[in-house]
Amino acid sequence: MSLHLHDVWFVLIAVLWTGYFFLEGFDFGIGVLTKPLARDRTERRVLINTIGPVWDGNEVWLITAAGATFAAFPDWYATLFSGFYLPLLAILVCLILRGVAFEYRHKRPEERWQRNWENVIFWCSLLPAFLWGAIFANMVRGVPIGPDKNYAGDLLDLANPYALLGGALTLVLFTFHGAVFASLKTVGEIRTRARRFAAGLGPVAAVLAVAFLGWTQHDSGNGRSLAALLVSAAALLAALVMNRRGREGWAFALSGVAIAAAVAMLFLALFPDVMPSSLDPRWSLTAADAASSPYTLKIMTWIGAVMTPLVMAYQAWTYWVFRKRIGTQHIPEPTGH
């Protein structure tokens, strides 16, 4: 079997989504944790400030994933975005409000203003964390796609038990990832509590992961996807162990591996389709059919090969610049500034 550019791009799209879920996974998690973990406004601000300088860069992985899908697989992009219309609308609304919330929350000192934006951060982190899982679950399992490549179902077709389980998994897994991140980036009492919270949530994430990925494996798995499933589950357990031992850097890296392997597992189960049809396998969109021309893919490959390492390098540098842990003592007085 020769290597086709569209197969390479299938892998690259998977990599971009993996990068997105790895990065925005913990910042969705931090957003969710502002309610259960933080005890007061200062602690909420500690959490929010752990992702302050980086959340925007993390979100661009989504824009890149979507843009690259548009360029490399126009049919995939078109069917996915028009088919999952309302869930994507909800995600958009959340991401809009959440981005504005981060920037505007501290701009006024009034209690009500700040509390409202904090509620926005919580809900608009929680909802997308759930919806992405549900959307990916539906994409892998297959949805009603007609012979014209368009989605032929309705909203209820998307709200099936498998998709809800997928949503629950991403929500819990991202929150776990966020708790581990919080323990890595904070200092003081909140750090201890974050570690304890992660220890409690980890087993739930593990159970959900095994249930959802196992179900996926049963329905549409193969040898490679099984391997990814095992890596994901093993990494999750190892992350739990490291978290208990207080090795926060390792715990974070491993919860990242768990997310990456879970995303990889889904893409491996999906291949060679990109949007399977639940109505008739002949109407499924495959990577080969949905792809752009070799010329376009070649240009994109060049751009991607040059730019992606550069982006990763300067984003890594940002994390290094802001490597210092923060605690309540570092939070300045809440003045509008």
Place this chain on the structure above:
Amino acid sequence: MDLALAPETLARWQFGITTVYHFLFVPLTISLAAMTAGLETAWVRTGKEKYFHATKFWGKLFLINIAMGVVTGLVQEFQFGMNWSDYSRFVGDVFGAPLAMEALLAFFFESTFIGLWIFGWDKLPKKIHCACIWIVSLGTVLSSYFILAANSWMQHPVGYAIDKATGKARLTDIWAVLTQNTTLVVVFHTLTAAFLTGAAFMVGISSFHLWRAKRRQDRGEELGEKQKKQIPAMRASLRVGLVVAVIAGMGTAISGDQLGKVMFEQQPMKMAAAEALWDTQAPAPFSIFAVGDVSKGHNSVELEVPGMLSFLAHSNFTDSVPGINDVAAREAAAYGGQPEDYIPSIFMTYWGFRLMIGFGMTSFVAALIGLWTTRRKKWLSPAFRTGEDEVPRLMLTKGREMSPLLTKWSWRIGILTMGFPLIANSFGWIFTEMGRQPWVVYGLMKTSDAVSPGVSRTEVLISLGVFTLLYGVLAVVEVRLLTKYAKAGPDTDEKPPAKDPRLRLPSGGPGAGAAGEHDAADDDADKPLTFAY
């Protein structure tokens, strides 16, 4: 089906609303990023506090603005797939590439380095911190380049072939897409207009502060300590704003003229519609005012400059310019259907074109006058010279100051015209996008064939309603916040960072290995952050 509620109509309304809204923030972001970067450079190089305060002040307004620009940009990218899936399938091979390049080359720059800039005041050496905002600025310019290359391809498709098997557009020459004259001229026009927008914004807010201080002085009131210290920063900003507005205004006019010539050639219908020129004329007049009637195919009222349109299109006063009726007949013959199918909304294009030029050029002229009346000391008689901590006198000639009434109105005009380029930008886009109708990709795909067939009317209605409501609420929040911070003026109590932070490399340097542990032992380990959300 009721035409007003047809999915195509709703999807077009949504695209129009979300795009015009998005583009209120984009030009301000582009220009304020660069101008803030310029002010920070001035601070780094001269060490003068007024530049530091100006940097912080405009930076704050810039951040309030870019937050909205970023999040509303997300909608733009999702919208092609959500509402225009048939369009996306047809053009993806060509159109997707610049979009992906925009994300990889521009958005990562912007989003990553803006984080470094916001939170990095006490973490990065001054020069590196300043470099960060320049990279953000580069990101905004690159972003506009790629998205305008994509848009220009819709205006004038090049470097593609129609695939015989699939009937879709296939990219054959990316270089042609990225460097065709439409792209280059449109980028020039959009960027100069963007700088005019930010410059007018800067002039308006600086004028507000200076005029307020002047009025207090005239009433014999003593200025507060803070207000006194704000004057140098606002005075420097006023000059920066005026200089940029004049250069950008001139650039907008020149590029606009170039773009007009390109469009006369590539989309004669758009330009005929812009002039409500129904019949081909040689020489063709430039219309100043007209009331047209589409059904009758002529104007009932007209006021024109003879030969001027020929000049704009061909640089001479005699050549013929094709009229709406002739172009429509030609397109109908080429693509089928009735001539009326190929006529865009003449009302919107004709008035959009005029409002664009009118509002944009008013700002330009206002800036030109402002630049002259606030000119440098050496151009003035010694008696009228003012120091950099004084409100400048508005000088007509070397030794003659404007009368109090003229002075009052000059400052007021500076403030009132602050938003004019925003209006001009909006009408410019409305003109250029509506003037291309019925085409979504000129000559290749009609807008009516571009919508998502699988998306129901209810779904589009929901999203149209949600976005309109959300954007409306956010507009109120944003404008209030901007007003609050703009009115407050620079925070002159804020001191520039006392010591320049050193940047240790991750590898090397003593103690760098266990960076986390080491830092905790630092003297200022518990010092609050200079900036926190």
